[in-house]
Amino acid sequence: MGFEKIAGGITAVSGFMAAGIHCGIKKSKKDLALIYSATPATSAGVFTKNLFQAAPVLLTRERIKNKLQAIIINSGNANACTGEKGLEDARAMAAYTARALGIPEESVAVSSTGVIGEYLPMEKIIAGIKDICSCLSAEGGPQAAEAIMTTDTVPKEAAVRGKIKGLPFSVGGIAKGSGMICPNMATMLAFIGTDLQIERELLQKTLKEVVNRTFNMITVDGDTSTNDTVLLLANGQAGITIEAPGPELDTFKEALLAVSAKLAKMIVRDGEGATKVIALKIKGCPDFASGRQMAMAVLNSNLVKTAIFGKDANWGRIVTAMGYSGVDFEPSKVEVNLGHLPVARNGRGLAFSEEEALTVLEQDEIPITINLNLGTTEVEAWGTDLSYEYVRINAEYRS
Amino acid sequence: MGFEKIAGGITAVSGFMAAGIHCGIKKSKKDLALIYSATPATSAGVFTKNLFQAAPVLLTRERIKNKLQAIIINSGNANACTGEKGLEDARAMAAYTARALGIPEESVAVSSTGVIGEYLPMEKIIAGIKDICSCLSAEGGPQAAEAIMTTDTVPKEAAVRGKIKGLPFSVGGIAKGSGMICPNMATMLAFIGTDLQIERELLQKTLKEVVNRTFNMITVDGDTSTNDTVLLLANGQAGITIEAPGPELDTFKEALLAVSAKLAKMIVRDGEGATKVIALKIKGCPDFASGRQMAMAVLNSNLVKTAIFGKDANWGRIVTAMGYSGVDFEPSKVEVNLGHLPVARNGRGLAFSEEEALTVLEQDEIPITINLNLGTTEVEAWGTDLSYEYVRINAEYRS
Structure with a gap:
């Protein structure tokens, strides 16, 4: 393989910063995470097939058609089964994040995990968004990995580095998920970044194939949540562009497979009450x-x-x-x-x-x-x- | 409805006798049951859809095309995943039963439940068959219901009586099943009799409809065993013949539905470790x-x-x-x-x-x-x- 495992997760990749803080949805644990790319990134996503789709899933499905520059994620409340108000709240999370970062609203994706059927505590989240934007750092990956946890007992990060045409590139990500609960359900979430530049349809096709062999090959209790999301952002910071299938795309795919497989297995290993x-x-x-x-x-x-x-x-x-x-x-x-x-x-x-x-x-x-x-x-x-x-x-x- | 609940199960129906004994497959509990009809009975059956079908299922599927007069059932060993030898053993169970009862081999059905992947202890079973045929009685239903149990904690019987054209008829049965274990799996089994005479295709169609609304509407753990079987025998002792759809068939169907629903709910209520x-x-x-x-x-x-x-x-x-x-x-x-x-x-x-x-x-x-x-x-x-x-x-x- 043309790559090696490296420490860290999403912020091990050039141009990605992150942060994780406590904003008050949960009692005391971190509950708000932000991932930010220095430049707008081509995006791909794979989402839950559950007929009940949480508000942030509905919004983010649309948003990945644009280049994305930030993902705002809360844990403790899934913003699912919350109707039109839920959708407004998800849009507001993106809008406040965009304003604080000075980027277009359409370049912000939203993700939530936690209790379903309850409205988000928007005052706490809006205050949290203001705080978290000033906490962004290239070392913030572990904090973000912690802030997206629900019943997870360990944060989940993975990253690899490889070379294409002699130039270094990397792929790294964070994930959460250990079953569906809390008290209604939890969710499988993964946010992965790469510093390659990859044509959007190729990126989407590659992500889908990799998800089918990794995140879709694990099960803790067979339940598919209303919020399951895997997002992949390619920001081009490595100076390598892939626009067609071939050995370079294959190298990226292997790297993405390695990161996804590691995150997926960490989710299973952290499965609720799993001893084996x-x-x-x-x-x-x-x-x-x-x-x-x-x-x-x-x-x-x-x-x-x-x-x-x-x-x-x-x-x-x-x-x-x-x-x-x-x-x-x-x-x-x-x-x-x-x-x-x-x-x-x-x-x-x-x-x-x-x-x-x-x-x-x-x-x-x-x-x-x-x-x-x-x-x-x-x-x-x-x-x-x-x-x-x-x-x-x-x-x-x-x- | 034109029927009332009555005490007992299969032997509450005219012309049916039964017995249940210990033959040595299990340590001390009853493990061999026999159901016998005074006259050859039109038969219908619904069987597991599992691709792995136990030997007795393969045999009994064929046998229900004939009129049946006896069903020999053992618990403690499912005779599943046992290949050609398993099929020979199932045939031998039928042959020994037929000989002891003086009826044709083709009129005997066989059913098994318990451990899979092990051969039946045929010596014990053959000796048991000789014993059990002399124990048959019109009061033997409860013993048979007990002998087909595996992890069940209570025997399961149900019966109803009704009238068609002023003549009394009845439907009664026994069942077992509380999940799949023991140590490899257990099974859902039900044996139901009626003293009506019903044309074979009508009987099969009616059984299938009723099973779909009762036994197929319960689940303890979603697992379908290799041995699941529902058999229905109609022996005609009530002197009423049903040869076409109509109000008489509907009355029978209601009675069969009542018996099947009661047995199915008893199975759920006895589900492994179920508190609710x-x-x-x-x-x-x-x-x-x-x-x-x-x-x-x-x-x-x-x-x-x-x-x-x-x-x-x-x-x-x-x-x-x-x-x-x-x-x-x-x-x-x-x-x-x-x-x-x-x-x-x-x-x-x-x-x-x-x-x-x-x-x-x-x-x-x-x-x-x-x-x-x-x-x-x-x-x-x-x-x-x-x-x-x-x-x-x-x-x-x-x-």
């Missing part, structure tokens, strides 16, 4: 879509999840989930491995050592490999176990 | 299929389930699940009621008293009513909350 990560590989799929569909059925099965929590080599629950996933395959060709241990062949169980299985199940990350022996496509996806702690977090949030 | 039943009604659906799809998305959402467990009036989680259910609807028309309490209108949250919400959430059965305001179809479905106990049962089964 399930790393599922399905080989021999007829195509990507059916491989993904099957992977999600297996990783969202409460019976698979509780078996992994209980360190139980329950391959029967895995094949059962495959069988009801809606994907057409031949049961008699199916192979299942738990780590290195073959547990099923030709759709039938094998005798295996429970002790050997336990050495796999005691790891923090449990590799499960399925082979459908039908095609040549391989998919990878990540999920979590289901623990008492998940139930506690989601049942007792307000008690 | 969620009774979900979706009004104003464009059609039945999309209403059912949405109901299952809401009832299978771990976030909805944990909220109900935690007595939290989290309507946001309900609308989120609706939004990702894949059903097309208009968010701005959506109404949600928790019990009698309106919590959302026009897709937006309402101010409501948390105290009033709590009085609803402290009930054993939580009624949630959604109105999509799109069509005239109404669906009803039942699910459970997600408790610590669910995680314990499914994580620690073998420890």
